[in-house]
Amino acid sequence: MRLHRNLLVSTVFFVVAVIAGVWLYPQLPADVPTHWDLHNHVNGVTSRFWAAAFPALGVLAVAVLAVVLPAVSPRQFAIRRFDGAWGVLMLVMQGFLLVAGLGILLPGAGYAVSMPTIVMLATGVLYLLLGNYMGKLRRNFFIGIRTPWTLASDAVWERTHRFGGRLFMLGGLATVLIALADPAPWLLVVVLVAVWLIAAAYSYFIHLRLEGSR
Structure with a gap:
């Protein structure tokens, strides 16, 4: 049941990320600012496709790791001992990547977002x-x-x-x-x-x- 719940939440995050990427893609410049220095000056850009795809790819990568890492963990360090907390924190990481990714895309698309x-x-x-x-x-x-x-x-x-x-x-x-x-x-x-x-x-x-x- 817990695995099904986590899979459902991950799927929702992924679908939201895909929809947001598709919606914002036409509004993004060819090179999207994606990296800033400590004084908030842009010092790195990413192509429009990869910038739009980043939230969905990030969510997908963490969702896959959430399943793969427990399977490869050594027995004396087994993740199943705290699988409830593990599942929640993997979802938290996916949510973080989704929100942070949108926080980068929205200003790039011209929205008045900090x-x-x-x-x-x-x-x-x-x-x-x-x-x-x-x-x-x-x-x-x-x-x-x-x-x-x-x-x-x-x-x-x-x-x-x-x-x-x-x-x-x-x-x-x-x-x-x-x-x-x-x-x-x-x-x-x-x-x-x-x-x-x-x-x-x-x-x-x-x-x-x-x-x-x-």
Whole structure:
């Protein structure tokens, strides 16, 4: 039942992405801005076809990975131990790619939409949802805070992800507030890098505490 539900949601995301791409395609320029520097200046473009196809291809790629990765995961890192959280987070990633892709296409097609605001809001919501489910993740190679210390120990993984869940939610909330107040890409980079660095450092700290206690 859960697999059927996830497949249905993925199909809806894919159909929406295809419809949006087909609808916006005639309105897009030959070269669509798809990459910006930290000061929000365009420094990269993509051809109209691939830009319009990106949301649908992104959704499709994550949907395929959601099925393939659990099948190839080593037994001691089996994803089935947390398949409920895995399925939800794969859908969250698909939703993020859909919204972020449309946030890039709509301004390119001439609509008065703020790309930085949409992408940063989508990123903030993504981190909030990741943080909410992070405590349910178990050791694996594909999702979560994967450092040498978390992958080597269930105890370090669990403690790091309990802390990391709160940290990711805080980073997500900060990103949403920044997007609403001043959607500057460099602030987004600062917040996201800080979240990952603090989480990685915390995993090493927990590793040292547990190893010292032995």
